[in-house]
Structure formats: C-alpha cells, structure tokens
Amino acid sequence: MKEIPTRYDHTTEPVTYDEWEKSGQFSPKGKGEPFSMIMPPPNVTGDLHLGHGLTYAVHDTIARYQRRLGKDVLILPGADHAAIAVQALVEKKVQKEQGMSRTQLGKEKFLEEVWKWIEYYMPRMKVSLRRFGLSADWTKFRFTMDEHSQNAVQTAFIELYKKDLIYRGNYLVNWDPKLQTAISDDEVVYQEVPGKLYWIKYGPITLATVRPETKFGDTAIAVHPEDHRYIKYVGTEIEVTLATGEKKKIPVVADEAVDPEFGTGAVKVTPAHDPADFEIAKRHNLPAIEVIDQYGKLTAVAGEFAGLKASDAREIVAKKLEEMGLLEKTEDYAIRQPISERSGAVIEPRLSTQWFMKTTELKKEALAAVRSGKITFFPKSIEKTYEHWLSNLHDWCISRQLWWGHEIPAYYDESGKIYVAESLDAAQKLAGATAKLTKDPDVLDTWFSSGLWPFSTLGWPNAEAPDLKRYFPTSLLETGTDILFFWVARMIILSLALQKDVPFKQVYFHGLILDEDGKKMSKSKGNVLDPLILIDKYGADAFRMSVIGGNSVGQPQRYSEQKIIKYRNFVTKVWNAARFVAITADNTKPVKPTKLDRTETEFCQKLERLTQNNQKFFTNYQLGVALEELYEFFWHEFADKLIEYEKKVIQETTDVERAKEAKAFLSWALQEQLPLLSDFAPFLVDRIKKEMFQ
RNA sequence: GGGCAGUUAGCUCAGCUGGUAGAGCAUCUCGUUUACACCGAGAGGGUCAGAGGUUCGAGUCCUCUACUGCCCACCA
Numbered sequence: 022m023k024e025i026p027t028r029y030d031h032t033t034e035p036v037t038y039d040e041w042e043k044s045g046q047f048s049p050k051g052k053g054e055p056f057s058m059i060m061p062p063p064n065v066t067g068d069l070h071l072g073h074g075l076t077y078a079v080h081d082t083i084a085r086y087q088r089r090l091g092k093d094v095l096i097l098p099g100a101d102h103a104a105i106a107v108q109a110l111v112e113k114k115v116q117k118e119q120g121m122s123r124t125q126l127g128k129e130k131f132l133e134e135v136w137k138w139i140e141y142y143m144p145r146m147k148v149s150l151r152r153f154g155l156s157a158d159w160t161k162f163r164f165t166m167d168e169h170s171q172n173a174v175q176t177a178f179i180e181l182y183k184k185d186l187i188y189r190g191n192y193l194v195n196w197d198p199k200l201q202t203a204i205s206d207d208e209v210v211y212q213e214v215p216g217k218l219y220w221i222k223y224g225p226i227t228l229a230t231v232r233p234e235t236k237f238g239d240t241a242i243a244v245h246p247e248d249h250r251y252i253k254y255v256g257t258e259i260e261v262t263l264a265t266g267e268k269k270k271i272p273v274v275a276d277e278a279v280d281p282e283f284g285t286g287a288v289k290v291t292p293a294h295d296p297a298d299f300e301i302a303k304r305h306n307l308p309a310i311e312v313i314d315q316y317g318k319l320t321a322v323a324g325e326f327a328g329l330k331a332s333d334a335r336e337i338v339a340k341k342l343e344e345m346g347l348l349e350k351t352e353d354y355a356i357r358q359p360i361s362e363r364s365g366a367v368i369e370p371r372l373s374t375q376w377f378m379k380t381t382e383l384k385k386e387a388l389a390a391v392r393s394g395k396i397t398f399f400p401k402s403i404e405k406t407y408e409h410w411l412s413n414l415h416d417w418c419i420s421r422q423l424w425w426g427h428e429i430p431a432y433y434d435e436s437g438k439i440y441v442a443e444s445l446d447a448a449q450k451l452a453g454a455t456a457k458l459t460k461d462p463d464v465l466d467t468w469f470s471s472g473l474w475p476f477s478t479l480g481w482p483n484a485e486a487p488d489l490k491r492y493f494p495t496s497l498l499e500t501g502t503d504i505l506f507f508w509v510a511r512m513i514i515l516s517l518a519l520q521k522d523v524p525f526k527q528v529y530f531h532g533l534i535l536d537e538d539g540k541k542m543s544k545s546k547g548n549v550l551d552p553l554i555l556i557d558k559y560g561a562d563a564f565r566m567s568v569i570g571g572n573s574v575g576q577p578q579r580y581s582e583q584k585i586i587k588y589r590n591f592v593t594k595v596w597n598a599a600r601f602v603a604i605t606a607d608n609t610k611p612v613k614p615t616k617l618d619r620t621e622t623e624f625c626q627k628l629e630r631l632t633q634n635n636q637k638f639f640t641n642y643q644l645g646v647a648l649e650e651l652y653e654f655f656w657h658e659f660a661d662k663l664i665e666y667e668k669k670v671i672q673e674t675t676d677v678e679r680a681k682e683a684k685a686f687l688s689w690a691l692q693e694q695l696p697l698l699s700d701f702a703p704f705l706v707d708r709i710k711k712e713m714f715q
Numbered sequence: 716g717g718g719c720a721g722u723u724a725g726c727u728c729a730g731c732u733g734g735u736a737g738a739g740c741a742u743c744u745c746g747u748u749u750a751c752a753c754c755g756a757g758a759g760g761g762u763c764a765g766a767g768g769u770u771c772g773a774g775u776c777c778u779c780u781a782c783u784g785c786c787c788a789c790c791a
Contacts, residue, residue, distance in 0.1 A: 027751060211788095218791085230791060243791095280790050288791050297789030357790095402719060406786060409718065413787075502785080537727090539784080571728050571739080576720080577784075579727060587739060590753040601750030641731085649729065653738070661755075668750090 025603065025713060029596040031560025034704045038151050041707075047156045049095040049492075056092040057492035058084065059475050059525075060157060061500045061508070062165060064103035066110060067142050069149050071534045071542060071568070071580065072501060074552035077153040078565035079499050079531055079644060084156050085700045086639050095492050097478050098157035100146060102139070102166040104426035104467040105200065105363045111135050111425070128424050135425050139166075149553055154561045154703050161488070163478045165470045166427070173477035174427040174470045175443055177519055180482075181378065182441045186518060187419070189431070189439060191374045193292075193299040194418050195359065198317035199366035202422035203375050205466060206415065207506050208362045216356035218284070219339055220349040224259040226251065226273070227349050229284030231356050232291070233342060234334040237263055237322045238312035239271060241290040243301050246275035248286050264341040265324035274305045293372045313369055331369065376420040376429060376463070384411045386517045387510065396513065399529045399642045400575040403502060410506050417511075419466045426464030433459055472511035475524035498525040501533060502575065529642045533577040534568065555585055562702035563589040569701065570652070572645040591652055592705050595698060598660045602691045603713035605671065606684035613689045614682045621686055624663050627654070628693060635697055648701055655694055663690060 041047065049055070058080060063073055080096060088094045111134050112123050123131050143164070150157070163170060181187040194203040219233045223242055230236075242259060244251035254273040262268050278301055279288050292302030292309035302309060313331045314320050321327050326334055342348040359368035388411050390396050391404055398404045420429060432440045432448035434456040442448035448458055473481070479493050480486020494516075500509065509528060516524035535541060536548040543549065556564045567585035572578045617625065631654050638647035667683040674680050692714075699706035 025750090028753080228791080232791080278789065283790050291791095295789075295791075297791070300789070400720090405719065409787065505786090533785085535784095573729075576728095581727080583740065584727080586753080590751095593753045594751065597751035597754090599750085604750070637731085643731090646729065646731095649738070660751085664750080665755085 025600045027593075027597060027600070029560070029592055029705055029708065031562070031592075031704065033708065034154070034556075034561050035152070037704055037707055038154060041156070042151075042159065047096070048158045048160060049093045051093060051491070053091055053093040055095070055492055055496070056084075056087040057095040057097070057495040058497050058499060059478055059495055060096055060098045060155075061498075061504075062099035062101040062163075062471070062474065063146065063150075064101050064106055065139055065142050065146060065164075066103060066106050067145070069146070069552060071550055071552050074153060074555075074564065075531055075534055075568040075572075076499065076501070077150065077155045078568050079529070080157075081153065081155045081703075082565065082569060082644060082700050083497065083499065083529075083639070083642075085703060088156075089696055089700065094156075095161075095488075096155065096157040097161050097163070097492075098147075098150065098155070098159060099163040099165070099474070099478060100143060101467065101471060102164065102426065104421060104423050104464060105202070105204075107135060107138065108423050108425040109200070109363065111138050114138070123424070131424055139164075152553060152556050152561060154565065156703075161478070165467070165474070170470060170477055171427060173473055173481055174465065175430045176482040177469075177473050177477075177515070178430055178465070179441055179443060180519060184518070186379050186383070187376060188379065189374065189376050191372055192377065192418075193294075193296055193370050194373045194375055195361075196315065196369045196371035196373060197361040197364055197366050198315065198369055199364040200361065200423075201315060203373055203418050203420065204361060204363065204368075205418050205468070209359045209368055210362050211357050212360050213355045214358050216354055217339075217351045218354035219342075219351050220285070221289075221342060222347045222349060223261050223271075223287075223289065226254065226259065226287050227285050228287040228289055230289055231354060232294075232335065233264075233339045233348075234319065234323075234326075234329075234331055234337075235291045235294050235312050236261075236289065236338065236342075237265075237319070237324075237326075238291045238293050238310040239289045240292060240302065240307045240310060241271050241305065242273045242287055243276045243279050243290050243298075244273065244287050245279045245281040246277065248279075248281045251287060262345065262347060263324075264326065264338045264345070264347075266345075267324065272305075272307075274301070274307070276301050276304065294370050296370055299370075309372055311372060313371065315371070317367075317369055332367065375418050376431075376465075377416040378419050378469075380414050380416055380514065383514045383518055384414050387411055387513045390513060390517065390523050395523050396525065397527045399527065403505065403528075403530055403575065406502075407505060407510065411510065417466075419469050420461075420463040421466055422462075423464050426467065427470055429461040429463050429465060431461040433461070468507050468511050469515075471508055472515040473519070475512055475516060476520050481520070493520070494523050495525045496527065498528045500528070500530065502530045503533070505530070530575050532572060532575050534580045535577050537579055537581045539577075539579055550580070550582075555582075559585050559589045560592065560704065562705045563592050566591065566648060566701050569644050570648045574642055591656065592702060594656055594660060595702070595705060596709065598655070598664060599691060599695075599709045599713055601664060602687050605668075606688040614685050616682060617686070620663070620666050624658065624690065627658055628690065632693075632697070651694075651697055651701070655698070659690060659694065663687070 060080060061076060063069060084094050084096050115121055115126055115134055195209050197204050216231055218229050218231055220227055220229050221233060226242055255275045258270040258272050260268055260270050278297060290298045290301050292299045292307055293311045294313055310322055311320055312322055317331050319326050319329050319331060319334050326338060339348060361368050388408060391407060430441055430443055434452050440448040440451045442451055452458055475495050476489060476493055479489040481489055512524045563585050566588035634650055635647050667687050670683045671680045695706050
C-alpha cells in the first residue's frame with residue numbers, strides 16, 4: 022500500500038508550474054486547428070487584484086479545455102506600460118525619495134526612474150501571473166513599451182496619418198489641470214455636487230448659468246429657433262456688461278440644442294470651455310475666447326479677476342455682478358461635475374492643439390463587424406451597449422502631455438508645418454535640408470498602443486510574421502465589461518483600419534467581482550482581497566474555481582472567503598477519492614470493464630451526459646455551470662454513490678473476478694473525470710497523476 | 716433623461732428552446748475513527764419582487780409597476 026497523505030499539498034504548485042513551463046507544453050505546436058487568445062496585459066503598477074485573478078483563471082480554464090479538444094492553443098502574455106498611471110506613481114515615488122517634482126528632475130532622468138520602476142515590478146508581476154497556473158507561452162511575452170511594440174505604434178501612427186485617419190487640430194478637450202494633460206472622453210467620470218444656478222442679465226435677456234466666471238469668454242447668446250420670446254433678438258447684437266465693467270457686443274443665435282424649457286430658455290455660449298457651446302460655436306462661426314488657462318486659473322480677459330482659480334472665482338464674480346445689479350437671483354442646483362478618473366481633479370474643458378483619430382467612417386465598420394456576426398459577444402446584451410457607445414463616439418483625442426509613453430512621430434518646422442515620419446532624418450528629407458525641425462513633445466494615449474495589441478504582439482507590422490499569419494484574427498478575447506470602450510472597441514477600430522479584419526472572433530465578458538455586500542472592491546474602501554494571499558492560503562486550484570464557480574456570463578458576483586473554502590474542500594475531496602481508488606485499485610489498469618451491472622451502467626450514462634454538457638457549457642462560456650455540474654457529479658455521483666457501492670461489492674463478494682472488475686471500474690471512472698477536472702484544477706490533477714498513478 | 720442587467724430557500728447563486736423548483740453555505744437530527752470531519756445519511760425551509768396577459772400548463776414567453784446595480788447623455 023502506498024503512503025499517501027490525506028491532504029493535498031498546494032505549496033508544491035510553483036514547482037509543478039516550473040516543470041510545465043520547462044517542458045514547453047504551453048507553447049503551441051503549430052499543428053491542428055489554432056486557438057489563440059491575447060491576454061489582457063495588466064498594468065505594470067505593482068499589484069494584481071481579484072479581477073485579474075478571474076481573468077487569468079478563465080483564460081487558463083478555456084485554454085486547457087481547448088487543448089484537451091486537440092486545438093493548437095496560444096495564450097500570449099504581456100504587460101502594459103499604463104502611461105498616466107505609472108507616470109503618476111513614479112512621480113509620487115520621486116517626490117517622496119528625492120523631494121523633487123517631475124519637472125525639477127527633468128525628462129531624461131525621470132524616464133530613467135520610470136524604467137527602474139518597470140525593471141523592478143515586471144519580474145515580480147511575471148512571477149505573480151504564474152501563480153494562477155496560467156498556461157501562457159512566456160517565450161512570446163510582450164511589453165507595450167518594448168522595442169517591437171514601439172516600432173508597431175510608430176508605424177501605425179504613420180499609416181493612419183497617411184490614410185488621413187489621424188489629424189492634428191485645435192479643439193475642445195478634457196483638460197486635467199492636475200496632471201497637466203488632455204484625456205479622452207472615456208477617462209472622465211461625472212459627479213453630482215451641490216451648486217447654484219445664477220440668473221444673470223445679459224442686456225435685455227436674462228439667462229441661467231452655473232458658471233458665471235466664464236462670462237468673460239461668452240461670444241454669443243443662444244436661444245431655440247422657435248422660441249417666440251426671443252425671436253426678435255435673433256440675428257442682432259446685444260450689449261453685455263462684464264464683471265470688470267467692460268461692455269461688449271455679442272450676437273444672439275438660434276440653435277436647436279437649446280432647451281426652451283430650461284431656465285429662461287436663453288443660454289450663454291462659451292465655446293472655449295463647454296463642449297455643447299463649442300458645437301454651437303462651430304455651427305454659427307463664433308470665435309472662442311480662452312478664459313481659463315492650463316492651471317485652471319482665469320486668464321487676462323478676466324481683468325482684475327485674472328489669476329484666480331476658476332472654482333474660487335465663481336462666487337467672487339457672482340458677487341460683483343450682484344453689486345452691479347446684473348444678478349437677478351440664484352437657486353440651489355445640483356451640478357454635474359466632470360472629474361478626471363485618473364487624478365480626481367475637476368476637468369476643465371479647454372481649447373488645445375492635440376492629435377485626434379477620426380472615427381466617423383471606422384465606427385460604421387466597427388458596428389458592422391458585430392452586427393454581421395464576424396464578432397460575437399458573450400453575453401449578447403453587451404452588443405447594445407457597444408452599439409450605443411459607437412454611435413455616439415466623437416473623434417478620439419490620442420495625444421497626452423506626458424513623458425512616459427509612446428512618442429508621436431511628428432516633427433514641425435518653424436512655420437509649424439507637420440511632417441510625420443519614423444525618424445528625424447526621414448522628416449528632414451520631407452521638409453528639406455534647411456528646415457529646422459522640432460519633435461512633437463507629447464506621447465500617445467495608452468489605449469492607442471493597447472488597441473494594436475492583438476496584431477502587434479503577433480508580429481505586425483511584418484505582414485509575413487508566422488504568428489500573425491497563423492493566429493490572427495485571434496479566436497477569443499476574454500475580459501471585463503469595464504474596458505469595453507477603452508480597449509475592446511478600440512482594438513476593433515484599429516484592427517479594421519490597419520489589418521482590414523476583426524481582431525478576434527469572440528469576446529467573452531466575465532462579470533465584475535463585488536465584495537460580500539455587493540459593493541465594488543476598491544482600495545479606498547479597503548474591501549479588496551489580494552488573490553495571491555488567497556492562493557498562498559488555499560492553493561491556486563481552489564482560487565480558480567472560487568472565482569469561476571457560481572459565476573455566470575457577464576453577471577456580477579459577490580465574493581467572500583467562504584467560496585474559496587468550498588472549493589478547497591472540493592480539492593481535498595477529489596484528492597481523497599483518488600487516494601482511495603489508488604490504494605484499493607492500485608494495480609488495475611483503467612480500462613472500462615466489459616461486464617457492468619445496473620449501477621455501473623447507470624453511472625456510465627450519467628458520465629456520458631456530464632461530458633456532453635461539459636462541452637456544451639464551454640461552447641457557451643458557461644464555465645460556472647460547467648464547474649458546478651462537475652462538482653456535483655464528482656462528489657455525489659462518484660464519491661458518495663459509486664465509490665460506496667463498489668466498496669461494498671469488493672467487501673462482500675466472494676467472486677475474485679467481480680472484485681477485480683469493481684476496482685477496475687472505479688479506476689476507469691476516475692480517469693474519465695480527471696481531464697475534465699484538470700481544466701479547472703490543473704495542479705491537483707497533475708499531482709494525483711504523479712503521486713498515485715505512476 | 717436614455718439604455719442594459721438583476722430581483723428564485725436565512726445567505727451566495729444555478730435553472731438551455733415553458734410541464735407544479737435545485738446546489739453550496741448556514742440550521743437541526745443521526746452516523747462514522749481503515750479514502751476524506753476540509754466526512755456520510757437525512758430533515759426543515761421558497762405563493763420563484765408585485766400585478767395583468769398568452770397557454771391545457773409559466774421562475775421559464777408578453778405588458779406594466781416597484782426596488783437594486785451597471786453603463787451612457789451637450790439640459791447650460
């Protein structure tokens with residue numbers, strides 16, 4: 022009899038993983054039907070949360086299932102440079118350790134610090150990723166800032182520029198005064214804060230506004246075209262008195278965007294600081310006057326108020342207007358304030374010269390790709406969200422005033438003319454030898470490089486790269502709904518633009534993990550669970566099953582340690598059932614006996630059904646259901662019923678052959694279930710095989 | 716304001732194309748120390764959010780309502 026402990030020892034997992042990796046079994050063989058997944062690259066910010074754990078658990082479970090079916094599986098791992106996030110972290114670190122700001126340190130030194138950060142965190146992150154048991158091909162690991170990625174990004178930019186899909190222009194952007202950069206619409210979140218609605222006299226017209234401090238930048242008053250109250254003013258100019266006492270004339274325009282029901286039905290138009298006003302101004306050819314600068318302070322046009330922070334200026338200006346008899350009344354009002362998701366600063370819509378990507382044509386193609394079924398979403402309901410977002414998509418601001426990130430391959434001569442080229446030399450050729458060129462100082466939005474990820478990782482822009490030819494378009498993208506717009510939609514757009522094909526055929530959106538009370542987990546709430554600590558305590562298999570089990574496609578799930586305990590117990594159960602089979606049926610070859618009694622036949626039928634369902638559930642990405650059924654079957658059908666039944670048979674029968682057959686049947690039944698289990702619990706099954714059946 | 720989900724046992728959740736409800740945890744009873752107490756046998760517990768409709772028959776399809784969550788939006 023073998024000496025087998027009654028507990029599965031999960032501390033051997035890293036060793037097992039090492040063996041797997043060294044054996045090369047995670048690398049695709051290049052034979053069979055390809056099945057590829059590009060792993061969502063985690064940010065190199067130092068920590069992995071439960072959401073990452075879920076992502077990798079699902080990735081790996083699907084990959085192992087596909088391998089079991091005989092597919093040529095590739096999981097390509099990577100990491101993201103996370104421009105804004107990492108820059109902010111390194112800035113904090115430099116400030117703390119050297120007492121210097123980024124600007125004091127200088128760009129070159131600062132970037133050295135960033136690379137030090139990357140060099141420190143990258144290896145740690147890779148070690149962490151391996152703890153999940155992720156069967157990724159590490160030889161193909163890619164970082165969004167490695168040389169190949171940089172080249173891909175530069176090439177993409179140049180190609181898109183040549184195709185006239187990228188342009189530079191002075192438009193209203195979301196300005197983050199804290200980070201001193203523009204950010205995209207999707208990086209802005211809104212918060213309701215108590216504020217006031219100010220009713221201000223503009224000559225004969227009174228209008229309501231929440232931002233009296235921007236009055237200096239008003240270049241029109243807008244009313245609805247059918248509003249009879251104001252029709253007589255439309256087309257005329259009205260003299261307006263500013264808080265500085267200065268008087269100026271501004272036109273009254275008619276625009277559909279104005280809601281006659283709100284306030285007085287008249288609205289001030291401040292094109293430089295309000296997206297809606299900016300649009301009105303475009304339609305009526307109105308000038309834009311900058312009232313707020315890049316630091317969020319009032320500019321010279323505000324006269325005596327110049328230099329005040331916009332938020333402070335509000336009440337001061339209003340008070341002055343009141344003294345001047347221009348403030349009719351105020352009322353309490355909930356303001357919807359735009360906040361930078363990155364820094365928490367109040368966003369100031371501001372005119373700025375930036376690079377943009379045109380989306381008008383591409384979004385149609387991106388819509389068609391999903392509508393036509395070239396890309397399938399799981400769950401399907403996400404398609405509506407996707408459609409809605411795309412149809413409302415504006416051009417995408419892709420430049421950022423940061424230091425850490427992909428450089429923009431654009432050069433300017435003294436007259437400001439743009440030369441887009443891969444190097445200074447190449448630009449110089451375009452501009453002529455005498456031109457004095459300067460490089461664009463900005464970097465690209467992180468999501469621009471992430472958007473190229475499904476093909477840049479496979480060798481693009483080299484169209485002949487073997488991996489690109491074999492594994493693109495990828496089979497499946499597995500991710501969370503939180504980055505549907507940031508990432509999923511952008512990959513589709515950029516892939517259609519540059520590869521003329523979809524980046525993936527299926528997208529599986531797993532649901533968000535919430536805490537016990539159904540609240541989002543966040544560091545600030547202090548309700549986060551560290552997946553690596555859970556793995557240390559209970560093992561990777563239990564962890565993987567705990568995030569997959571009881572989770573269904575796209576549905577949020579509440580998570581607590583109780584769940585992982587359930588699966589840790591399951592791991593022990595499987596271990597002990599296998600142990601029993603190994604001990605009693607030690608030398609039996611796992612061949613299905615030919616003679617079966619009724620109980621055994623019934624078991625076979627149930628097992629057959631389980632296998633069929635398993636495949637069906639995986640096809641629909643109902644991993645939670647697949648796991649639950651397996652759990653039920655193994656524990657209650659196999660362990661509780663079949664093992665107990667055969668145990669009795671073995672004890673009671675006098676027929677030696679019958680006892681042998683019972684043992685053989687048990688052994689066979691176990692071996693049939695182990696492959697199914699190994700999708701979810703690869704470490705456990707590996708150990709069972711090695712310790713008990715070798 | 717619009718869109719999308721969800722509302723099933725005390726708790727966490729399953730329940731595909733309709734046929735009078737399931738699991739895990741928790742509770743209670745009993746058992747077992749030669750696979751496993753991270754165990755076994757069993758029990759209690761649900762008018763499937765509410766109302767209406769389709770149907771021989773509805774958690775399961777339709778409509779409306781309520782509550783919860785998520786996403787989007789230029790009502791200043």
